[in-house]
Amino acid sequence: MKKTFKHCQSLYDLPTHYCPGCGHGIAHRLVAEVVQELGIREKTIGIAPVGCAVVAYDYWNFDCSEAAHGRALAVATAIKRVHPRNIVFTYQGDGDLAAIGTNETIHAANRGENLSVVFINNAVYGMTGGQLAPTTLLGQKTSTSIEGREKKAHGYPLKISEMLALLPGVCYIERVSLHSPPEVLKAKRAIKQAFENQIHNLGFSLVEILSPCPTYWGLAPKESLDWIRDVMQKEFPLGRIK
Amino acid sequence: MAKIIINQDRCKGCFLCVNFCPKGLIKKSVKLNKQGLNFAEFSRRGNLNKGGIPPKAGDLTDCIGCMQCVVICPDCCIEVDK
Ligand code: SF4
Ligand code: SF4
Numbered sequence: 001m002k003k004t005f006k007h008c009q010s011l012y013d014l015p016t017h018y019c020p021g022c023g024h025g026i027a028h029r030l031v032a033e034v035v036q037e038l039g040i041r042e043k044t045i046g047i048a049p050v051g052c053a054v055v056a057y058d059y060w061n062f063d064c065s066e067a068a069h070g071r072a073l074a075v076a077t078a079i080k081r082v083h084p085r086n087i088v089f090t091y092q093g094d095g096d097l098a099a100i101g102t103n104e105t106i107h108a109a110n111r112g113e114n115l116s117v118v119f120i121n122n123a124v125y126g127m128t129g130g131q132l133a134p135t136t137l138l139g140q141k142t143s144t145s146i147e148g149r150e151k152k153a154h155g156y157p158l159k160i161s162e163m164l165a166l167l168p169g170v171c172y173i174e175r176v177s178l179h180s181p182p183e184v185l186k187a188k189r190a191i192k193q194a195f196e197n198q199i200h201n202l203g204f205s206l207v208e209i210l211s212p213c214p215t216y217w218g219l220a221p222k223e224s225l226d227w228i229r230d231v232m233q234k235e236f237p238l239g240r241i242k
Numbered sequence: 243m244a245k246i247i248i249n250q251d252r253c254k255g256c257f258l259c260v261n262f263c264p265k266g267l268i269k270k271s272v273k274l275n276k277q278g279l280n281f282a283e284f285s286r287r288g289n290l291n292k293g294g295i296p297p298k299a300g301d302l303t304d305c306i307g308c309m310q311c312v313v314i315c316p317d318c319c320i321e322v323d324k
Pocket of ligand 1: 021248252253254255256257258259260281282314315316317318319320
């Protein structure tokens with residue numbers, strides 16, 4: 001008998017601190033598998049965000065740096081410019097990339113920095129207690145919108161991927177999801193594409209991953225995946241944006 | 243014929259694998275693991291009403307090695323032997 005799945009070298013064989021059913025575990029594995037398959041483990045530098053994935057560097061077996069909240073793309077810009085032969089990517093949540101880090105995100109994209117971004121969109125602030133994020137859906141209940149997000153008070157869900165797609169420095173944007181095994185495999189292909197673009201010096205690539213947060217959605221793990229499929233996907237349609 | 247091995251002590255009991263196994267081969271345990279959680283358990287014979295590709299005659303398990311459980315597990319708890 002042949003083992004068809006083993007921990008790849010780019011991922012430490014460790015339990016994670018994530019809640020049961022959290023999409024971060026899947027996304028970490030996909031990033032590690034892509035790095036391994038492209039044979040770039042020795043020259044990859046990941047930038048961990050602030051958010052639930054703040055200690056992502058504990059799980060990946062390649063070089064990583066931490067950034068202040070929202071500033072991952074500024075740190076990544078510096079590292080990539082000093083080490084242009086290394087492969088530099090950021091891994092950021094929606095509170096990081098689309099709220100406090102909007103500035104860094106838009107300008108890094110507009111400068112066309114040759115970076116890859118893995119953007120985890122779970123429509124809430126997970127680490128700090130499930131508050132309303134810019135990406136929270138209208139009507140979605142969070143700890144700071146207990147009646148549900150209301151457009152007059154909180155505005156609309158921010159579609160940062162569509163916004164970035166307008167910028168000429170951006171070469172690739174795709175939105176994928178983790179709501180079923182086939183979708184997980186598509187997400188992996190998109191992450192691989194983003195890394196390959198960087199290897200070929202094509203510019204700024206971003207993969208937005210709709211990822212479940214069962215804890216702050218107040219749903220069981222499987223129900224969270226169904227919620228992405230039935231509800232979240234309508235607001236954030238899947239597919240290649242640029 | 244395939245078989246999966248679940249790292250029961252690492253399993254967080256999200257039961258995504260239970261939901262996605264097309265053969266109904268993974269079940270929630272009655273026992274608790276060292277985290278104090280019910281974990282996912284593999285059974286050789288599944289719920290054949292769930293469809294999927296039928297096992298070949300003489301197979302020791304109903305598992306078709308489709309890897310859906312591996313792909314969806316957020317905690318890398320599952321290995322497949324094919
Ligand atoms: S998907 Fe993984 S963590 Fe969840 S119940 Fe199955 S083996 Fe356990
Ligand atoms: S490999 Fe496929 S058939 Fe076998 S246990 Fe996993 S999901 Fe079920």
